[in-house]
Amino acid sequence: MSTTVTKTAGVGGAVSDAVIAVSGLTLRFGGLVCLSEVELTLRRGEILAVIGPNGAGKTSLFNSLTGVYVPQEGSITLNSVDGNTHSLLGRKTHVVNRLGLARTFQNIRLFAALTALENVKIAAETRQKSGPVGIMLGLPHARRNERESDRRAHELMEFVGLGGKINELASSLSYGDQRRLEIARALATDPQVLLLDEPAAGTNPTEKLELADLIKHINRELGISVLLIEHDMRLVMSVADRVTVLNFGKVIASGTPSEVQRNRAVVEAYLGAEMAAEVLDAGPSDTGVAAGAGVAGGADEGKAAGAVGGEEER
Numbered sequence: 001m002s003t004t005v006t007k008t009a010g011v012g013g014a015v016s017d018a019v020i021a022v023s024g025l026t027l028r029f030g031g032l033v034c035l036s037e038v039e040l041t042l043r044r045g046e047i048l049a050v051i052g053p054n055g056a057g058k059t060s061l062f063n064s065l066t067g068v069y070v071p072q073e074g075s076i077t078l079n080s081v082d083g084n085t086h087s088l089l090g091r092k093t094h095v096v097n098r099l100g101l102a103r104t105f106q107n108i109r110l111f112a113a114l115t116a117l118e119n120v121k122i123a124a125e126t127r128q129k130s131g132p133v134g135i136m137l138g139l140p141h142a143r144r145n146e147r148e149s150d151r152r153a154h155e156l157m158e159f160v161g162l163g164g165k166i167n168e169l170a171s172s173l174s175y176g177d178q179r180r181l182e183i184a185r186a187l188a189t190d191p192q193v194l195l196l197d198e199p200a201a202g203t204n205p206t207e208k209l210e211l212a213d214l215i216k217h218i219n220r221e222l223g224i225s226v227l228l229i230e231h232d233m234r235l236v237m238s239v240a241d242r243v244t245v246l247n248f249g250k251v252i253a254s255g256t257p258s259e260v261q262r263n264r265a266v267v268e269a270y271l272g273a274e275m276a277a278e279v280l281d282a283g284p285s286d287t288g289v290a291a292g293a294g295v296a297g298g299a300d301e302g303k304a305a306g307a308v309g310g311e312e313e314r
């Protein structure tokens with residue numbers, strides 16, 4: 001597919017507020033409708049969480065954004081910081097990455113036999129223009145690019161808090177450190193948008209708190225817009241500016257974390273209609289707590305039940 005590049009027609013020439021705009025996105029596998037007319041906007045500079053019960057379509061949405069799946073209907077638009085607009089639908093994964101989207105995976109995918117630094121350096125090198133011949137021949141520009149990748153990889157290892165572990169094998173790092181390393185690797189491709197697919201899965205409570213800080217630093221210090229899939233509601237509520245909720249492939253709510261916590265459709269999706277009615281009708285003083293517990297359900301019910309405290313941490 002050829003690259004569509006057009007200038008964004010913003011008011012007064014301004015770049016659009018939406019860095020990613022998804023509209024009418026429908027993805028089917030045979031008779032299974034995995035995503036149905038999904039509408040979603042990631043605003044420039046924000047952290048948007050995508051939540052929903054197991055099988056709601058969250059990872060399929062990420063796969064559609066990054067060219068792994070090709071939805072049958074709808075559009076996915078990237079409004080670049082340089083003012084250009086790109087259609088991402090059906091693009092190859094490496095093209096999407098070059099255009100400015102980087103992701104991490106639900107199941108960690110690192111080069112286990114390489115050191116932590118090498119994992120990040122390889123990603124940084126994808127940004128360089130030197131081909132394999134230039135590198136083999138040790139041409140000056142190739143050597144310069146290699147030094148630059150090395151410098152960038154060191155910098156990012158420090159940034160994610162792994163500065164003291166650059167020479168350790170990726171496979172020997174703790175689970176929490178491997179998740180950080182995946183994030184450093186994604187950052188090495190210099191993205192405008194970072195997609196994090198359950199970054200807290202398998203991490204301990206301390207690592208979760210550190211991860212929340214890291215996500216906020218990435219967003220605020222590097223100016224990267226973040227799309228976050230996460231079951232841990234304490235984490236979601238502590239970092240997200242807005243939340244979009246999927247259920248059976250459909251968007252059932254979008255809003256601030258506290259709006260979503262109190263949304264009847266959302267609480268029903270997690271608890272079922274009967275129990276949702278019980279908790280939501282319990283009275284205004286209980287509503288936040290009840291809804292919080294409701295949104296906290298799904299795969300991670302026990303952990304997420306603590307989500308009600310997360311709102312207070314913001």
Ligand SMILES: Nc1ncnc2c1ncn2[C@@H]1O[C@H](COP(=O)(O)OP(=O)(O)OP(=O)(O)O)[C@@H](O)[C@H]1O
Pocket residue numbers: 029032034052053054055056057058059060061299
């Ligand atoms: N390649 C595929 N072929 C067939 N069905 C698929 C495929 N990928 C996803 N699905 C189906 O699409 C639905 C949504 O799955 P998806 O993994 O996107 O959900 P999810 O919200 O990320 O779930 P979880 O929270 O458990 O990770 C599920 O019913 C899943 O079985």
